[in-house]
Amino acid sequence: MALLELQGIAKHFGAIEALKGVDLSIQAGEVVGLMGDNGAGKSTLVRVIAGNFRPSEGEIRIEGQTKHFHKPVDARAEGIEVVYQDLALCDNLTAAANVFLGREMKRRIGPIKILDYAAMYARVAELFSELKSETRPRDLVRQMSGGQRQAVAIARTRLSDARIVLMDEPTAAISVRQVAEVLGLIRRLRDKGIAVVLISHRMPDVFAVSDRVVVMRRGTKVADKSVNQTSPEEVTGLITGAIHTA
Amino acid sequence: MTTNLPTRPFQSSVAIEDITGLKERSLGQRLLASQPFWVTIALIIMCAVMTWDQPDAFASADNFYNITRNFAFIGIMAVGMTAVILTGGIDLSVGSLMGLVGVVCGLVLQAGYHWAAAVLAGLFAGGAAGAVNGLLIAYVGLPAFVVTLGMLSVARSLAIVLSENKMIYEFGPWGDTFNALGGGSVLGIANPVWTLLVLALVFGFVFNATAWGNYLYAIGSNENAARLTGVPVRRIKLQAYIVSGLTAALASVLIVGWQGSAINALGQGYELRVIASTVIGGADLMGGQGSAYGAVVGAALIEVIRNSLLMAGVDSNWQGAFVGLFIVLAVLLQRIRGKRSA
Ligand SMILES: Nc1ncnc2c1ncn2[C@@H]1O[C@H](COP(=O)(O)OP(=O)(O)OP(=O)(O)O)[C@@H](O)[C@H]1O
Ligand SMILES: [Mg+2]
Numbered sequence: 001m002a003l004l005e006l007q008g009i010a011k012h013f014g015a016i017e018a019l020k021g022v023d024l025s026i027q028a029g030e031v032v033g034l035m036g037d038n039g040a041g042k043s044t045l046v047r048v049i050a051g052n053f054r055p056s057e058g059e060i061r062i063e064g065q066t067k068h069f070h071k072p073v074d075a076r077a078e079g080i081e082v083v084y085q086d087l088a089l090c091d092n093l094t095a096a097a098n099v100f101l102g103r104e105m106k107r108r109i110g111p112i113k114i115l116d117y118a119a120m121y122a123r124v125a126e127l128f129s130e131l132k133s134e135t136r137p138r139d140l141v142r143q144m145s146g147g148q149r150q151a152v153a154i155a156r157t158r159l160s161d162a163r164i165v166l167m168d169e170p171t172a173a174i175s176v177r178q179v180a181e182v183l184g185l186i187r188r189l190r191d192k193g194i195a196v197v198l199i200s201h202r203m204p205d206v207f208a209v210s211d212r213v214v215v216m217r218r219g220t221k222v223a224d225k226s227v228n229q230t231s232p233e234e235v236t237g238l239i240t241g242a243i244h245t246a
Numbered sequence: 247m248t249t250n251l252p253t254r255p256f257q258s259s260v261a262i263e264d265i266t267g268l269k270e271r272s273l274g275q276r277l278l279a280s281q282p283f284w285v286t287i288a289l290i291i292m293c294a295v296m297t298w299d300q301p302d303a304f305a306s307a308d309n310f311y312n313i314t315r316n317f318a319f320i321g322i323m324a325v326g327m328t329a330v331i332l333t334g335g336i337d338l339s340v341g342s343l344m345g346l347v348g349v350v351c352g353l354v355l356q357a358g359y360h361w362a363a364a365v366l367a368g369l370f371a372g373g374a375a376g377a378v379n380g381l382l383i384a385y386v387g388l389p390a391f392v393v394t395l396g397m398l399s400v401a402r403s404l405a406i407v408l409s410e411n412k413m414i415y416e417f418g419p420w421g422d423t424f425n426a427l428g429g430g431s432v433l434g435i436a437n438p439v440w441t442l443l444v445l446a447l448v449f450g451f452v453f454n455a456t457a458w459g460n461y462l463y464a465i466g467s468n469e470n471a472a473r474l475t476g477v478p479v480r481r482i483k484l485q486a487y488i489v490s491g492l493t494a495a496l497a498s499v500l501i502v503g504w505q506g507s508a509i510n511a512l513g514q515g516y517e518l519r520v521i522a523s524t525v526i527g528g529a530d531l532m533g534g535q536g537s538a539y540g541a542v543v544g545a546a547l548i549e550v551i552r553n554s555l556l557m558a559g560v561d562s563n564w565q566g567a568f569v570g571l572f573i574v575l576a577v578l579l580q581r582i583r584g585k586r587s588a
């Protein structure tokens with residue numbers, strides 16, 4: 001049984017049909033590369049899975065059970081973690097506060113619960129060293145480089161035991177060395193049986209880690225192939241529309 | 247929500263800094279970059295100059311008592327306003343709420359009820375008005391500026407209608423006890439000042455050490471991100487406006503007690519002084535920045551300057567001009583500092 005199954009997903013924004021009848025199924029421990037031109041509907045699909053948007057039509061199933069996500073927390077409760085394309089960070093908060101936002105570690109003092117900063121800093125420092133990122137837990141996100149910001153967004157997905165990690169352009173702003181770290185992380189997630197959806201415009205990255213490549217064009221899925229049975233050339237053709245379907 | 251992650255040794259955070267060889271900003275550097283610190287320095291210099299210039303008038307125990315009590319009312323409201331401004335909102339209704347709450351307290355006392363009933367009725371009126379603001383802003387999605395401007399008008403009008411446009415001063419059997427709340431003092435310090443002190447400590451703690459406080463900053467710096475990561479944005483915003491309504495009510499209860507009468511014009515124009523206090527104390531009107539301590543020193547600075555101008559013989563009608571000027575200057579200062587640190 002598939003871990004995540006989408007059936008006939010459509011999403012309209014007024015007259016815009018951002019998604020039309022998308023079917024997708026992902027197994028545990030599978031890495032799926034999701035590609036497509038700007039505006040193809042990749043981020044919209046991620047946001048539907050993550051509970052940000054209710055689909056206009058279609059069904060989301062997790063291990064065969066139909067789910068209705070009303071808000072992001074619902075999806076997170078099912079083990080779905082997301083790195084958003086715009087990273088969704090609060091500039092005035094520290095890296096640690098951002099990583100733990102919405103699920104802070106707390107300590108009880110008598111009747112009141114206070115934030116356990118020491119534990120959060122320690123845990124976040126550990127996550128950053130795991131990502132080999134030179135990011136300091138106490139720094140404000142406002143002062144950070146693009147790569148550091150991305151590390152914060154990725155560290156967030158490592159807090160709890162996720163089953164599905166959706167990464168929307170996680171390597172867009174980072175250095176070659178950090179790209180290698182992120183790809184390494186994706187492989188480690190896969191080895192733990194976690195499903196990963198990687199959205200990227202960088203063909204080599206997608207082909208380096210994915211088991212399957214899914215291509216979207218104008219809101220529909222035009223290809224869904226094992227990486228062994230396709231090539232960067234074919235995928236490029238599918239993205240641009242030079243090749244219609246595969 | 248408590249995460250049940252295993253807690254790990256703290257050394258790891260040291261290790262990463264060893265590897266990168268990068269240091270975090272020291273306490274001293276952070277202090278130098280903070281607006282409340284510089285406002286505190288300005289306040290100390292102001293007081294020193296005035297003490298040297300007018301040792302008898304300014305540095306007297308009486309004047310100290312007056313200054314602290316006067317800014318306490320504004321400071322109390324500024325602490326509540328900080329919660330709202332942290333979320334990126336604004337509450338223009340606090341001055342009118344004072345008027346409404348004052349009239350409500352006056353009427354309850356005049357009818358012969360217990361002083362505690364008057365206090366509770368006043369707090370309820372303030373909290374309820376704050377809740378209406380919060381519901382319209384957080385759940386209906388109207389702009390804070392519009393909603394609280396509407397409340398400014400509605401609350402003032404209600405105060406006038408309820409009071410039949412008369413001053414209320416016959417406070418009934420519990421009047422003296424009620425008046426002692428706001429008019430009295432303990433250890434030579436006025437009760438409103440003690441109230442402000444406690445409130446500032448409580449909110450200083452809440453803003454820094456609790457998840458609720460953290461969420462205020464998160465919403466103010468990126469509301470969308472806060473929502474995506476599971477912060478209950480609407481509920482927190484609603485609560486911030488309730489807090490602001492409650493602190494306005496508390497200030498009103500104390501000021502009515504001190505004056506021994508309630509007039510429907512109470513608090514007129516105070517919203518500007520309250521907002522000025524928070525902004526001068528380092529709060530960012532765009533949200534995500536500010537502190538309880540900043541609100542208090544901001545209020546103190548405005549009052550000391552006002553007091554000094556009066557002593558220097560400047561016509562008190564100039565007050566509004568100075569408050570307005572300070573608001574603009576404080577925001578300008580923030581811009582300049584913001585550019586430098588960016
Ligand atoms: N909230 C929204 N309201 C209206 N239209 C939207 C909204 N979000 C996305 N769209 C539209 O849906 C379409 C798909 O957008 P989407 O962000 O999913 O593209 P994408 O594949 O992620 O592109 P990119 O590679 O540029 O990130 C676009 O036409 C976009 O304008
Ligand atoms: Mg996108």
